[in-house]
Amino acid sequence: MSDAGIITGRNIGGCVVEEDKEKYGLIMCVCTGKCPGFAAMDIWDFINQVRIELPVEYAFIHPQLCEEDGDRFLADFLQSHRKVIIAACAPNMQRKMFKQAFADSGMSLEKDAVMLDIRDMTNEKAFEVIKKALIDLGYEVE
Numbered sequence: 655m656s657d658a659g660i661i662t663g664r665n666i667g668g669c670v671v672e673e674d675k676e677k678y679g680l681i682m683c684v685c686t687g688k689c690p691g692f693a694a695m696d697i698w699d700f701i702n703q704v705r706i707e708l709p710v711e712y713a714f715i716h717p718q719l720c721e722e723d724g725d726r727f728l729a730d731f732l733q734s735h736r737k738v739i740i741a742a743c744a745p746n747m748q749r750k751m752f753k754q755a756f757a758d759s760g761m762s763l764e765k766d767a768v769m770l771d772i773r774d775m776t777n778e779k780a781f782e783v784i785k786k787a788l789i790d791l792g793y794e795v796e
Contacts, residue, residue, distance in 0.1 A: 683742035691773030
């Protein structure tokens with residue numbers, strides 16, 4: 655807030671972000687990178703575009719969150735109580751797989767996470783899906 659009580663913001667990748675608004679992070683799960691659903695994407699270019707051009711705290715790739723090491727990673731990661739967007743497979747599958755990790759960390763799957771299906775998309779389409787999710791969370795696009 656400025657001295658006049660006006661919310662101030664800064665422009666990040668074409669999005670105006672309130673200075674005190676908590677940013678979400680983005681975890682992209684690529685199903686070991688061999689899933690045909692990611693064949694149309696260059697996952698490395700995509701994750702870098704998200705991290706640089708969108709107002710996220712961080713963006714990274716995990717090879718397979720639904721495996722045992724993915725469960726351990728998510729359980730450990732969620733202890734920081736960071737809000738997260740998970741871009742991966744079908745949201746109903748994500749909810750089923752990650753429900754316990756969120757509950758164990760004291761976080762709400764519905765309030766602290768956004769689950770997006772980005773399979774079978776190009777980089778451009780997946781980027782727009784992430785951007786729309788951020789807009790829905792209250793980030794303004796110029």
